[in-house]
Amino acid sequence: MKKKALFLAGLCAFGLCTWEAQAVSLKCISIINMEDNDNVPTGYEVILLQGTLMFGVAPNAVIAGANENSVYIHFNRSFGNVNISIYNALGVTVYSTVVNTSVQQTVIIPITSTFSGTYTVALNNADGYAEGDFDKD
Numbered sequence: 001m002k003k004k005a006l007f008l009a010g011l012c013a014f015g016l017c018t019w020e021a022q023a024v025s026l027k028c029i030s031i032i033n034m035e036d037n038d039n040v041p042t043g044y045e046v047i048l049l050q051g052t053l054m055f056g057v058a059p060n061a062v063i064a065g066a067n068e069n070s071v072y073i074h075f076n077r078s079f080g081n082v083n084i085s086i087y088n089a090l091g092v093t094v095y096s097t098v099v100n101t102s103v104q105q106t107v108i109i110p111i112t113s114t115f116s117g118t119y120t121v122a123l124n125n126a127d128g129y130a131e132g133d134f135d136k137d
Helices: 002-014
Strands: 016-020 025-031 062-066 070-075 081-088 093-100 106-110 117-125 128-136
Touching (some): 062 117, 062 128, 070 081, 081 106
Antiparallel strands (some): 062 070, 081 093, 117 128
8 A cells, every 4th residue: 555655656756647536537638838937038928838748857858938929839858759739719720830859949929910819839749639728819
């Protein structure tokens, strides 16, 4: 029983874990970047990314921010090829690309031609996904 408790405590150290009694299963969601304004360039608001892409990897391995003109994404480690998509509130894709994070660590996506509203930036690869919302005024 002690080994199981230590294992669960270790999992929780890497992400947020919730216990579902009816399903008797453990679900973990890893937080990619915390609310730390020192990690995004001046003029960008932090995008809080959540998902499984980073399970077991330290926070801030991916940093994201947005302003009125662009979305900034920086990979502090390689995740191989990552699909980056931006969706509007209706779920319509307004931007999509694939980035090889072994070669390109920083991506700046222009959003000057998009309307005001709430958008979702989604990152995914074979190892998982992460997403976060941002507002454009």
